[in-house]
Amino acid sequence: MEQVNAILALAALAQSTRLETFRLLVRHEPDGLPAGDIARALAVPHNTMSTHLNILARAGLVSSERRSRLIVYRADVSRLRDLTLFLVQDCCGGNADLCAPLVEALNPCRSSEKVAP
Amino acid sequence: MEQVNAILALAALAQSTRLETFRLLVRHEPDGLPAGDIARALAVPHNTMSTHLNILARAGLVSSERRSRLIVYRADVSRLRDLTLFLVQDCCGGNADLCAPLVEALNPCRSSEKVAP
DNA sequence: TCCATATGTCGAGAATACCCGAAATGTGGA
DNA sequence: TCCACATTTCGGGTATTCTCGACATATGGA
Structure with a gap:
């Protein structure tokens, strides 16, 4: 991910309505949610809301698909992953030890896959 | 991290000069860099630059310390970790399987600690 | 004390973001 | 075809952000 796109994504998320929209859509993966809802x-x-959704879409954080009369929006988690990797990349490059605690803190996310014994 | 602070951090990074400043400071951890440099x-x-540094500081992404005539700025990587965790939290909560590839993609960062066998 | 250097603060102009009423488009059914 | 519904586009007013010249403050040395 290039810096221009990272800034687009950061700016898209740096607004309360849009951030809540994105989080709402993440919780509704993979079904998505119509714009009206x-x-x-x-x-x-x-x-x-239409304007906000458009900004999120241009940042690549959500995608839309017409389902007859509704337009259903979905969160694009891979874009969030790319953004996260972009932000963390610099620590990793020269300062791997800086990055370690960050990655470590993220690992508990996987604990719900295989519950701790 | 609460949403208000997440938005502060996201907005701070959603500007090219500030994003480059933060990345520059991460590369200069743990020595830091004077404002003039x-x-x-x-x-x-x-x-x-002083204005931008102030915005980054209010978002908690950088800290400053006076060293005689210079004011040395340092990146606060723990704040970046908190922001990352905040963004990823939603996937983890209800959708652990969504989160797994994201965490997986982050793990290569640790490869420089112990090189793959 | 006075000066040079380093940084921060103030103020204003230009640009951009945010919000929402009103109108336009697109879709499916009567 | 006409209507009802879902969503987007347009227009504007207001608020916020970005930038930078000019001035203010702080530090150390002559």
């Missing part, structure tokens, strides 16, 4: 869930006018 | 390295007027 998102606007209703976050109590935001539908046209305002 | 940072401004010179990125070809930005010192007062403009």
Whole structure:
């Protein structure tokens, strides 16, 4: 991921409505959610939400698909992964020891796959 | 990390000069860099850089310490870790399988500690 | 004390982001 | 075809951010 795209993604997430939208969509993976439901869930006018969704989409953080009358939005977690890797990359490059605690803190996420004995 | 602080950090990094500043400081851990050197390295007027550094500091991403005449800035990697954890948390909560590839992609960072056999 | 260096603060202009009412587009059914 | 619904686009007003010249503050040495 290049810096320009990283900034796009960071700016997209640096706004409360959009951040909540993205988190809401992550929780609704892989089904997604129609634009109207998102606007209703976050109590935001539908046209305002449309603008926010467009910004998230241009940043590659969400994708949309028309399902008859609805337009269903989904979170693109791989984009979040790319962003995370971009941010962490610098520590890894020259300072692997700096990066270790960060990666370590992330590992508990996998504990729900195989529960601790 | 609460959402308010996450947004502060995201907004701080969503600007090219500040993002480059942070990455520069990460590469200069743990020595840090004086404000003037940072401004010179990125070809930005010192007062403009001062404003950007203040925004990064309020987001907790950098810290400053006076060393006689210089004010040396350092990147706070733990804050980046908290931000990363905040972003990843949602996947982990309900969707551990979504999170697994993200964590997996991060693990190669540790390869420089113990080289693959 | 006075000066040079390093950094921060103030103020204002330009650019950009945010929000939402109103109108337009696209879809499926009567 | 016409209508109801879902979503986007347009227009604007307001708020915020970005930038930088000018000035202010802090430190150490002559």
